[in-house]
Amino acid sequence: MQKFLPSEFYAILDYNYIEAEKFYNITKNYLLSGIKLIEIKILNKDKDFIVELIKKILELKNIFDFSLILYENIEIVKELNLDGIHLDKSVKTLREVREYLGDCVIGKACYTYESAIKAYENNADFLIMGPLFYSNSEQYMGHYNYISLNNLKRAVENINIPIVAFGGINLSNIVSVIETGVDAVTVVSDIFQDASPMEKVNSVISLFNGSYKQKRILTINFSDEIMSKFSDYIDDKFKDIFINDIVTIENLSKINNNYDLVFYCIGKDNIFKTTPLEIICNQLEIKRSKMVILTDMDSHIFRTKVKDYKSLALLYIEDKAQFNILNLIIESVIKK
Numbered sequence: 001m002q003k004f005l006p007s008e009f010y011a012i013l014d015y016n017y018i019e020a021e022k023f024y025n026i027t028k029n030y031l032l033s034g035i036k037l038i039e040i041k042i043l044n045k046d047k048d049f050i051v052e053l054i055k056k057i058l059e060l061k062n063i064f065d066f067s068l069i070l071y072e073n074i075e076i077v078k079e080l081n082l083d084g085i086h087l088d089k090s091v092k093t094l095r096e097v098r099e100y101l102g103d104c105v106i107g108k109a110c111y112t113y114e115s116a117i118k119a120y121e122n123n124a125d126f127l128i129m130g131p132l133f134y135s136n137s138e139q140y141m142g143h144y145n146y147i148s149l150n151n152l153k154r155a156v157e158n159i160n161i162p163i164v165a166f167g168g169i170n171l172s173n174i175v176s177v178i179e180t181g182v183d184a185v186t187v188v189s190d191i192f193q194d195a196s197p198m199e200k201v202n203s204v205i206s207l208f209n210g211s212y213k214q215k216r217i218l219t220i221n222f223s224d225e226i227m228s229k230f231s232d233y234i235d236d237k238f239k240d241i242f243i244n245d246i247v248t249i250e251n252l253s254k255i256n257n258n259y260d261l262v263f264y265c266i267g268k269d270n271i272f273k274t275t276p277l278e279i280i281c282n283q284l285e286i287k288r289s290k291m292v293i294l295t296d297m298d299s300h301i302f303r304t305k306v307k308d309y310k311s312l313a314l315l316y317i318e319d320k321a322q323f324n325i326l327n328l329i330i331e332s333v334i335k336k
Contacts, residue, residue, distance in 0.1 A: 003083050003105050004036040004067040006126050006184035008208040009201060010164045011035050012071075015042040017192035020053055027057050029198050031064040033205065039086055039107075041071035050076055067105060077101060086128065094122040107164070113151040120159045128186070129155060131167020132177065135189050153180040171203060171331045172237040178208055199335040207241070215260040215333055218284070219246045222274060223267030226294050226317050230263060233323070241334060249275050252283050260333045262290055264311075268297045276308045288312065292329060 011030045013023055027038055040057065042050050050073065057068060058080070067083035070076055074097060077085045084105030087097060097106060108124040110116040116127050131146055146167070156163055162183035169177055170190040177185055187204060191197045206212040217234070221227040227246065234244050247255060262284065266274050281288055291311040295302050299314050313329055315322045 002065065002067075005105065006037055006107075006162045006164045008184050009033075009035055009205050010037060010039070010128075010166075010184040010186040011201075012039045012041055012186050012188050014188050014192075015045065017189060020049075023053055024056050024060070026197075028060060030201070031060060031066055033198065033201060035201075035205075036065070037067045037069065039069040039071060041086070043071075047076065051080065054080060054082070069105065069107065074100065077104065084125070087124075094119065094124055098123065110155075111145065111147065113147070113155055116155045116159060116163075120161060124161065126162040126164065126183075127155070127159065128164045128166055129182075130165055132165060133168025133173060135168035149176060149180055152177075152182065156181040171200070171207075171241070171334050172327055174204060174207055175238075175240050184208075196335065200331075203335050212241070214241065214243050215336075216243045216245065216257055217333075218255065218257070218259045218262045219244055220252070220262065220264045220280070221246055221248050222270060223265045223296065226265040226267055226296055229317055230265060230294055233326075237327075238330060238334075242330075249280075252280065255284060259284070259286065259290065260336070261292065261312075261329070262286060263292050263294055266293060266295045266302075266306075268295070271295075271297070271302075271305055274306065277311060278308060292326070 013026060018026060030038060040054060042053070054070065054076070069084040069086055070082055071086045072088055072090060074085060074090070074092065078101060084107065085097065085101065086107045086109065087094070088109040094106060094108065105125045107126045107128055108119040109128045110119055116129055119127055129147055129152055132149065132152065133146065152165060164184045164186055165177050165182045166186045169185050169187050174185065185204065185208065191200055194200050203212070219227055219230060231244065231246065234242055245257065264280065277288060277291060281291065288311050293309060293311050293314045294317050295314070296317055299316050302314060303309055313325060315326055
């Protein structure tokens with residue numbers, strides 16, 4: 001049976017985020033999405049528990065052709081004749097592991113460019129490089145030193161085995177990671193803390209292989225300052241994911257595209273001149289559930305001044321925490 005190497009999305013099923021009884025169904029869903037390489041990561045559990053869980057997953061090999069990799073536990077990989085291992089903090093060298101496990105796929109975690117070169121020279125089959133950005137899982141693992149995108153790209157250019165990028169990757173930064181030329185990405189906490197994880201996985205895969213169809217958003221400019229900040233945010237975080245059309249109120253009648261989301265930038269200096277949402281929604285033939293108001297006023301003050309504000313969201317552009325809400329709204333559109 002073929003042993004697969006990482007491609008596009010490297011699936012890690014981490015016991016920190018998944019209950020044991022869900023491992024089988026989640027693995028099956030990954031395989032149905034076309035993923036060919038699965039890693040199981042279980043810390044602080046006894047051997048019998050891990051073995052029983054993996055044996056259940058191995059039953060899927062009767063249906064799917066895929067490779068199963070275990071995080072760190074060399075003895076269980078040997079006992080169950082698994083396809084591979086992810087070495088991280090193991091005291092054994094790559095050569096020792098190779099001699100012990102024989103024909104086995106070995107992935108090596110690398111936290112610097114120099115360690116990646118060393119692992120490559122010691123005949124690892126693939127590398128897992130990061131962390132790139134902050135994430136909950138990296139905080140848990142104690143990784144506080146980050147690899148730059150430039151060093152990741154440097155590794156891709158100088159290393160001739162697959163490289164998987166990890167650490168804080170999500171839909172707002174994944175394009176910049178893909179542009180380094182990595183062979184695959186792994187997303188853990190951002191996937192399993194999502195209400196619809198498989199939709200996010202499929203979005204990642206489609207972005208990676210270029211099959212993603214860009215979404216269209218419309219920004220109605222009624223405040224140059226807010227519009228500029230928002231446009232910079234979209235260009236920085238979501239380039240190649242969205243087509244962002246910018247229009248003034250006066251030119252709304254010329255719009256004839258079907259937009260996935262509409263942003264209405266309203267500044268405090270012209271708040272009493274705003275065109276009611278009802279008129280805009282009718283003109284664009286959209287529901288209010290597709291409309292997000294961006295303003296430079298505190299939302300409570302805004303509501304006292306504007307009666308017709310009911311929309312998907314009302315966001316105060318100066319509040320950094322509200323950009324997290326904006327991020328969730330935009331990601332929900334990406335996944336559709």
